[in-house]
Every structure is written in C-alpha cells, then in structure tokens.
Amino acid sequence: MDFEQVDAYMARVEESEQVIFKPVSSKLKVGLDLGTAYIVIVVLDEEDNPIACEKQAASVLKDGVVVDYLGALTIVKNLKAKLESRLGVELTSCAIAMPAGTESSVRTHEYVAEGAGFIVTNVLDEPTAANSIYQIQDGVVVDIGGGTTGLAIFKDGNVISTEDEATGGTHVSLVLSGNYHISFEEAEKIKQDYKRHKEILPIVKAVIEKMATIIGKYVDKEQVDAIYLCGGTCCLTGIEEIIEKRVGIKTLKAKNPFLVTPTGIAKNC
Template identity: 45%
Template sequence: MSPSVRQTMRQAADSLARPRHIDPAVPIKVGVDLGTAFTVIMVTDENGKPLAAANKFADVVRDGIVWDFAGAMAVVRELKDRLEAATGRTLSTGSVTIPPGVSISDGRAHHYVLEGVGIECTAVVDEPTAANAVLGVRNGAVVDIGGGTTGVAVIRDGQVVVTSDEPSGGTHMSLVISGAFKIPFAEAEARKVDTAQHGVLLPVVRPTMQKIATIVRDAIAGQDVQRIHMVGGSSAFAGFAEVMTEVTGVASEVAPEPMLVTPLGVAEWARPITEEGSV
C-alpha cells in the first residue's frame, strides 16, 4: 500500500474521530456507503481530502438490498444532521454505493434513500469501483467484505473488467460467534470488532473466512490476479488476509482503515457543494 494511501486513510480516521467545522468557501463532496452492518457518510474537499465523517451500525441493508427503507432513511438522516452540526455545512448533494451485480431496480432504493433525506443523489457507484478510487489499483483485485455480501472487482490497466457479489460477510462471522458462545448477536458483534478478542475468535470464524475467500478465488479464476486488496470493515479482523492468501493462492493485504475506503472513494463521483451549502 502506497504511503499516500496510508496518509489519506489516517486523515479519514481522524475525520471520523474529530469532524470539524468546514469553511463555507471550501467546496465539498459527500459520499454515502449504505452497508449491511455500518452506514457511513464521508465529507471531502473537491480533491478528495477527508474532512468529516460519521458512521452508525444499522440493520437496514441485507444481501446488498435496502430491506428497511424507513430505517435506512432514519440512519442517513441522523448522520447527515450530525455532520451538518459539526461542519456548519448543508449536505445537499452526494453519491452512494451499491454492491456489484445489484439490479437497476434494487439500486434505485439506495438513490431514493438519499433523496428522501434531502441529499440530491448525483451518482450510484458499485463498491469495489468506489474503493479503487482511493486505492488506485492498476492491476489486481479489490475485494469489499461487508456485513452481508462480498464484492469483487478485477482491475486490469486501471479498468474494472470483472465484478461479482455473493452473500457472505461479517454478519455471518458474528452469527457463528453467537452460536459458538451462546451469546446474543449484539454481543457477538461487539466481540468481533474488539481486536483483543481476535486471537480467541479466529479458530471459530476461520471456516467463514475460508468460505468468503473461496468466493473470491472463484471470482478471480483465470484472471491472472497477482494481488488482492481487501476493504470493508470485516476485512479488519486479524488473520483474514492470511486466510485469503492461503485459500486463493494470491498475496492479499488489508487496506488501512478498511471500513472508510469505500465511502471515501464514492465521494469522488459527487457534485461539489459550494459556499451556498452552508448553515
């Protein structure tokens, strides 16, 4: 991973931890990632520098499809309100992600969620393509491991040539943890994201990781992929890159701050908001 990508993702993490006021003269862009587990809104300047971000766990998308439209609107509205209060800017336009392979009709729901909370949706972009706007992969595969699905994009000469999306992801890991330890799903989710627990949990979730890696292996078969770049919050689980390498036979690495890569990337497709968009 290049030093510039690492620096950008450090800035993204800081923008999530400490969203700040943004001068009304600074044009901004807004990216929304409606994930199966976490929904993230990212605000950048017009050159893609992260300025402010907010996220929230919400069960509003399953297998890449918005199943709880009212709930999705509520969480995006909450994050929008939070960021507008922190930045002093009105988030009036933005772009949103969809998993690769989602139909046009199903993808419209993501568009309408933004429109329903007062964000004019200027673009709908598949998740791995959005992630690659940050990573800048010329040749290889970008794998977005979300809560409910795993999206794969094969990149050749900087262009996406193959995409796929299959149901399996971090939610399935949490379900396995829940069953193995006989604990509620919410507690299992909390343990999964606690890095101090990863050593104990790895043997439990390894079969699920192997299943996800098998999905990736099949998606890139015959594509001469030399490196796999992993994004999405679930890929942050310690040991996942090693399992991916073992199953696919392709060197794999996890991007810095993997949950923030896709929402940061999709902001590139948003129409800039000028000083008129201030509160």
C-alpha cells in the same frame, strides 16, 4: 498513491470520525454508503482531504436493496444532521454507490438520499468506488461486508467482471455466538473489539477460509498478482494472512477497510 500513502490517508479518514479537519475551501464532497450492516457518510474537501465521517449500524437493506425505506431515511437524516452540526454547514449534495448487480434498484437509493435533503451528483458501482482509493489497473478488489464476499476483477483500471456470494461478517458473528453461547449482539461487540481479534481468529478461521475459497474460485493465480481488501469484515486482524495463504496471491488491506468504499464514493461526488 502507493500503499503506505493509502494507509495514511485511510487513517486520517478514520480519525475524522472523532475530529473535524479544516477544509481547504467551502466546497465539500459527500459519499453516502447504504450497506446491509452499516450506513456511512464520509465528507472530503475539494482536494479529497478527509474532513468528517459518521456511521450507524442498520438493517434496512437486504442483498444491497433498500427494504425499509423509512428506516433508511431516518438514519441518513440523522447522520447528515450530526455532520452538519459538527461542521456548522449544510451538506447539499452527495454521491452514492450500488453493489454490482443491483443497478436496477438505483432509484430507491436515490429516493433515500434525496428524501434526506441531498442532491445526488453521481451514482457509482461499489467496486469502482473502492478502487478510487486503491487505484489499481489490474488486480482484484474484494469487499467483505455483512452478508457477502464480493469481488471485482479490474483490467486496465476498469471492472471486467464481478461476483458475489453469501458469507460475510454476519456468519463470523454467528459462529462466535454459538461458540461462546452468547447473543448475536454480544458476539458483534466482541468481534469489533480489536483487542480480542487474536483470541477469536482461530474460532472464526473456517469462515474466513470459506471466504478465501469463494475468492479462489473466481481469481486466476496466473493472471492476478494482488488482492486488495475492503469492507468491514476485513477489519479482522490477520484476515489478509489467512486469505493470502489459502488463495496463494499477495493480499493487501488499507488501515481501515471499513471506510474504503464510502471514502471512494465521496471522492466521486
């Protein structure tokens, strides 16, 4: 897929939150993404066409590890039930993914999925899942989620190294909350309102530059010619320009970077 196709594909995934698309056949592929800030389920058909998707804010994981099993289970059951009622079919199996470096906690992720009624068909690492969408051979996939900036360096299509450091969307919201003298929850709302991105970007620029510094620390400009962004924080309008300027490497992001990893997980179900 070239980048325009990736954009169009991800736009369709985003649309599938509101609209149900008709699958080519009855076999459905499901991706369950258990995140620190959000839990997301994406449903694709056999040919990877987006069919439906649901998400819910959550704080049941810490550093990629489930810390509130019952809370996670309740949310996954709820999202699964919502999708099943929208689709009119039962979702029986799913793929899941682990953030790099948390592979030893895979059983807990599996218990959550299985407890909600899924058979887990595949366990991926998150950068590989994201790269199922970008399909890069050589380059860097950067995932900026709720708590951290993570990056995976790819060579010949395989992950050769991963890094993860604190600084993510939570830090962006904390800066906004302090700046506007509002609660964290209100800051989150403002941050997720695309109409206010132009206004808030100068306020949160220093946090984004910190993320760029983390990326720059691990990426060699001589060896890497493009950075591909994913993760909810990359929804911020203009984040790619700040990173590109600071790191000095061409930086690209798909239409809805928030849904890149869960969609990549679904593709591998």
